[in-house]
Amino acid sequence: MRKNLLMLHTVTRIVVFIILAFSVFLFFAGHNNPGGGFIGGLMTAAALLLLYVAFDVKTIKQVIPFNYTTMIAVGLLIAIGTGVASMLNGDPFLTQYDRYVTVPVLGELHLTTALPFDLGVYLVVVGVALLSILSIAEDDA
Amino acid sequence: MNANTVSEIITGILILTGTLFCLFSAFGMIRLPDVYTRSHAATKSTTLGVLCTLFGAFLYFWINDGYVSIRLLLGIFFVFLTAPVAGHLICRAAYVTNVEIVQDASKVYVKESDSD
Numbered sequence: 001m002r003k004n005l006l007m008l009h010t011v012t013r014i015v016v017f018i019i020l021a022f023s024v025f026l027f028f029a030g031h032n033n034p035g036g037g038f039i040g041g042l043m044t045a046a047a048l049l050l051l052y053v054a055f056d057v058k059t060i061k062q063v064i065p066f067n068y069t070t071m072i073a074v075g076l077l078i079a080i081g082t083g084v085a086s087m088l089n090g091d092p093f094l095t096q097y098d099r100y101v102t103v104p105v106l107g108e109l110h111l112t113t114a115l116p117f118d119l120g121v122y123l124v125v126v127g128v129a130l131l132s133i134l135s136i137a138e139d140d141a
Numbered sequence: 142m143n144a145n146t147v148s149e150i151i152t153g154i155l156i157l158t159g160t161l162f163c164l165f166s167a168f169g170m171i172r173l174p175d176v177y178t179r180s181h182a183a184t185k186s187t188t189l190g191v192l193c194t195l196f197g198a199f200l201y202f203w204i205n206d207g208y209v210s211i212r213l214l215l216g217i218f219f220v221f222l223t224a225p226v227a228g229h230l231i232c233r234a235a236y237v238t239n240v241e242i243v244q245d246a247s248k249v250y251v252k253e254s255d256s257d
Contacts, residue, residue, distance in 0.1 A: 011226045
């Protein structure tokens with residue numbers, strides 16, 4: 001039977017953007033609300049996985065040329081880097097700094113170094129989830 | 142009657158309607174004879190039920206707390222968009238794997254009511 005998954009493809013194109021936007025929202029909401037790097041990363045992985053399921057693994061690999069192994073490494077490096085940065089400043093490992101910064105468009109923001117650490121968690125979670133699922137999916141032998 | 146009472150009545154009616162639609166959908170899942178009619182019952186009325194419930198919660202928090210929850214609106218849009226497509230895909234998978242269609246559903250009901 002000839003495959004014609006028009007409904008799935010069309011809805012996936014719209015829905016993936018909603019899921020990705022919500023995952024970014026969850027990632028930034030982590031400080032004061034439920035959310036954070038882990039659940040945001042899982043949600044991004046779910047959005048990308050929806051693409052892989054709805055289309056083809058080969059097609060999506062051309063569209064999103066991420067190497068998830070390096071993504072895990074970069075996430076770990078960012079997380080370690082935030083810890084080492086506070087050591088270079090003379091404080092213990094992983095000391096958190098925060099500061100109120102006034103940004104032209106967004107107004108006053110409460111920026112902390114917990115955010116880059118969370119970004120590291122986010123990248124590691126996305127990388128591990130997609131790498132494990134895709135390596136199972138591609139096991140043709 | 143102040144605004145608080147009116148909002149509670151409206152949201153109460155919306156949430157009760159939503160739960161009732163979900164209950165009807167569950168009855169449909171039990172009563173209907175094959176995959177296709179069950180999918181018909183499950184996708185349509187559950188979608189409407191969930192939409193009514195979420196919209197009731199949205200209105201309640203908007204009127205009582207002054208909190209406009211974008212997440213609830215996004216959830217309404219998301220369920221409205223994805224639930225019918227999920228039903229479509231399940232029905233399609235059932236059809237591709239040659240799941241039988243019950244041609245005359247009335248006979249099934251007559252048999253069941255006779256045996257009771």
